[in-house]
Amino acid sequence: MKVEPLHPDVVMFVGDEYESVATAFFDGDDALLVDALAGEADARRLRQVLCEELGKTVRAVVSTHRMSDHMAGLALFPQALGIAHRHHRHTFLSQNRRVDAYYREPKLVFDAAMSLRWGRHELHLLHNPGKTLDHLSVDVPSADLVCAGDNIVGRIVYLSKADPAQIRAAIGRIAQLGRGTVIGGHIGRFPAAALGQALHYLDRLQDTVVGIRGEAVPERAERRIRAIAIEDCLAPGVTPTAFEREWHGHNLDVIVAQSVFALDATLAAGEARA
Template identity: 70%
Template sequence: MRWETLHPDVLMFVGEDHQSVATAFIDGDDALLIDSLGSLEDARQLRRVLCGQLDKTVRVLAATHFMSDHTAGMSLFPEALTLAHRHYRHAFLSQNQPQAALYREPRAVFDGAMTLRWGRHQLRFEPNPGKTLDHLYVDVPSADLVCVGDNIVGRIVYLSKADPAMIRAAIQRVRGLGRGTVIGGHIGRFPAEALDHAIHYLDRLRETVIGLRADAIAVDQRIAAIAIETCLAPGVEPVAFEREWHRRNLQVVIAQSVFALDAALSASEVGA
């Protein structure tokens, strides 16, 4: 696990497992955590740094979405108030491999906007369904940052079982905040341009798949061969994590016939 100081009272942790991200906001001796990494080992290292080395007590732990690779540390902070969107069970059960051992019922759930004052910061929790129904973003204007969970994965997106249009709309809502730093669910922090890059990737992947489905020739094989570079925004060089999740996207597109409806609607418009 690695960690860095974004502001004197804001720390970011990135675990080894899935490069999952947690963000800590400090108020004196107390800490508020957004997400808690992807494995117990990573979460234990986070606790050693935050609670042992820095001598902070985690009082609140909120989830941007309730999937196992972001909630591993919930069991390690029994004194913390745990928060999640009311659709947290839907998100947990929608995973390909839910890990019951990492599951902990949140103490408080909500389904609308919520604002929490923590030290000098005002954190605004806003529902932002996209990759999952329970997704939310945490907007922190005083730190010029927003935590967005898995509605972006670096400069791309991961489709999983979601509606791509919902993911796109979720990213657009975050864009409207105008924050300079975007903290994703994986890899770490990015400049605001990452949101534009993620939308570009999603749009190009959609356009490419629609074109291949229209040809109706060896569709699955050609989808599987789509290079990530053809979907990335100009000047964006993919990192290994993005390459891996692009590969998984192609598997999802084939297995779940993603963009098939878009292709059918496009064909009907042409024929009209």
């Protein structure tokens, strides 16, 4: 597991499983976690570093969204205050790879926004639905960072069952915060430019799929969609990581299986006829 101090009182953890990210904020010997990693081995290592090596006690865990690949550590901190958006169950029940053993009922839920002081930082928890209905952005102005959850996946996005327009809007809201560092739900931290790069990927992917759907019969369209190269969708100068390449492949499967962008293709055809 990768352990990276971002500030004297902020540490980022990137687990081996799904490269899932957790971020710890310190107030003396007390720690607040944003997300809790994807696998049990990663979660145990997280606890070892925080509690045994650094001598911290985890008092609160904020979930950017309640999917199992960000919840493995919840059971290891049973006394911690769990914080999530009110629609957390919708997300947990709708995911593709649900692990019921990771589920813990949050002790504090909210709707639109809340703020809490943790040491020298004030964390602003902002409801920002995109990848999931319950998604939060955790804005930390004093650390010049924002935890974006899975509204980005590195310099791309993962569509899953989401409305691409909602993902696009969510990324736009994160960009408006103006933070220099963006911590994703996977891979790690990125400069703010990653937000624009993720939007570029989404727009190019949509344009490519809409073009294919407008030109080809469905059987041929599916083959062409599955053959879209990630390099044809990335922003200039971006070289894909292995994780981004893998999840681009999942996007292509989702687009075919769920007819993603089919409505956009229909609307584009109507505008062309008009």
